[in-house]
Amino acid sequence: MAVKRNTWQREAVREALDSRDGFVSAQGLHQGLRDAGSHIGLATVYRALADLANVGEADSLQSPDGESLYRACASTGHHHHLICRNCGLTVEIAATEVEQWARQTASDHGFTDARHIVDIFGLCAACTAAAAH
Amino acid sequence: MAVKRNTWQREAVREALDSRDGFVSAQGLHQGLRDAGSHIGLATVYRALADLANVGEADSLQSPDGESLYRACASTGHHHHLICRNCGLTVEIAATEVEQWARQTASDHGFTDARHIVDIFGLCAACTAAAAH
DNA sequence: ATCGCATTTGATAACCGTTATCATTACGCG
DNA sequence: CGCGTAATGATAACGGTTATCAAATGCGAT
Missing domain, CATH: 3.30.1490.190 (Ferric-uptake regulator, C-terminal dimerisarion domain)
Structure with missing residues (x-):
C-alpha cells in the first residue's frame, strides 16, 4: 500500500464520475460501467470511490434512504x-x-x-x- | 390503518426518545427499552420511530456510517x-x-x-x- | 362489560448496500 | 524480462432495515 498504482479501473471510475452531473450511488456507477462494456468489479468501484473521497477528489453524502452517494468534486x-x-x-x-x-x-x-x-x-x-x- | 391506535409500545418509544438528549439509533433505543425491562420488539421500535418522524414528533438523520438516528423534536x-x-x-x-x-x-x-x-x-x-x- | 374484527405486534426471514476474504492478475521497478 | 507486491474481482459475510405472517390486542359497537 506504500504506493498507489495506476490501474485502468481507477481511471475508469474517475472518468465515469466526472462524466456525471449529479450524485451517483456506487452501485449506479458500477452498473453504468458494466453497461459501457467494462468488466470492472463492484468491490473495486467501492474501493476507488472511497479512495477518491479520501484524497478529496470526490464528495460523498448519505442519501435519505441510506445509500452513499458520490460526486466528482471541484478539486479546490x-x-x-x-x-x-x-x-x-x-x-x-x-x-x-x-x-x-x-x-x-x-x-x-x-x-x-x-x-x-x-x-x-x-x-x-x-x-x-x-x-x- | 384508518385510525392510529394507542398502544403502550408507541408510548414507550415516545417516552424513551424524549428521555434522551441526543440522537439515538433505532437499535440503541430498542436496546435501552429491553434493558429497562420492556419486551418491545425491534420491528415495532422501527415502526414507531418512522411514524413519529412522519408526524413530525421526531427528527431523523443519517449518521456518517449509514445508521438512521432519531431524536425527539422539540415541537417549537x-x-x-x-x-x-x-x-x-x-x-x-x-x-x-x-x-x-x-x-x-x-x-x-x-x-x-x-x-x-x-x-x-x-x-x-x-x-x-x-x-x- | 363483552364481542368481533381489523390493526398492531413481534420473532424471524428476507433484503440491500457495503465490506472482508482470498486466490488470481498485472503494475512498476530493477 | 522477471519478480514482488499491491490491486482486482467473485463471492461470502456483515449489519442495519424492512417484509412476513401468525398471534395478540385495542377499540367501537352491542
Whole structure:
C-alpha cells in the first residue's frame, strides 16, 4: 500500500464520475460501467470511490434512504448542495459564511476536527410546478 | 390503518426518545427499552420511530456510517447538532442565521419546500485530549 | 362489560448496500 | 524480462432495515 498504482479501473471510475452531473450511488456507477462494456468489479468501484473521497477528489453524502452517494468534486474548495428530492437535480452552492459559522461553533464548544454536513433538500422549480397541478 | 391506535409500545418509544438528549439509533433505543425491562420488539421500535418522524414528533438523520438516528423534536423551533463522532456527546446549537441562509438559498434557486440538514461532526474536547496522547 | 374484527405486534426471514476474504492478475521497478 | 507486491474481482459475510405472517390486542359497537 506504500504506493498507489495506476490501474485502468481507477481511471475508469474517475472518468465515469466526472462524466456525471449529479450524485451517483456506487452501485449506479458500477452498473453504468458494466453497461459501457467494462468488466470492472463492484468491490473495486467501492474501493476507488472511497479512495477518491479520501484524497478529496470526490464528495460523498448519505442519501435519505441510506445509500452513499458520490460526486466528482471541484478539486479546490468545499461546497454544499441543494438537491431536488424528486428529480435529483443538484445545484452547487458556495457557503463561505456557513463554513465559517460551522468552524466557529465547533471550536466554541471545544470540538476539533470538525466536519459538517450541510445540505438542503427541496423541490426544484420544475418539480414544484409539476406537483402543483 | 384508518385510525392510529394507542398502544403502550408507541408510548414507550415516545417516552424513551424524549428521555434522551441526543440522537439515538433505532437499535440503541430498542436496546435501552429491553434493558429497562420492556419486551418491545425491534420491528415495532422501527415502526414507531418512522411514524413519529412522519408526524413530525421526531427528527431523523443519517449518521456518517449509514445508521438512521432519531431524536425527539422539540415541537417549537428547529435546531441543529454538534456531535462527537467518538463518544456521541451531542450539543444542541441554535442556528438562526443558518436557518435563514438555507431558506434564502433554496428560494434563490427556485426550490420550494426546503428542508435542510445541518449538522457538525467532530471530536469533543475530552475525546480530542484522549486521542492526542 | 363483552364481542368481533381489523390493526398492531413481534420473532424471524428476507433484503440491500457495503465490506472482508482470498486466490488470481498485472503494475512498476530493477 | 522477471519478480514482488499491491490491486482486482467473485463471492461470502456483515449489519442495519424492512417484509412476513401468525398471534395478540385495542377499540367501537352491542
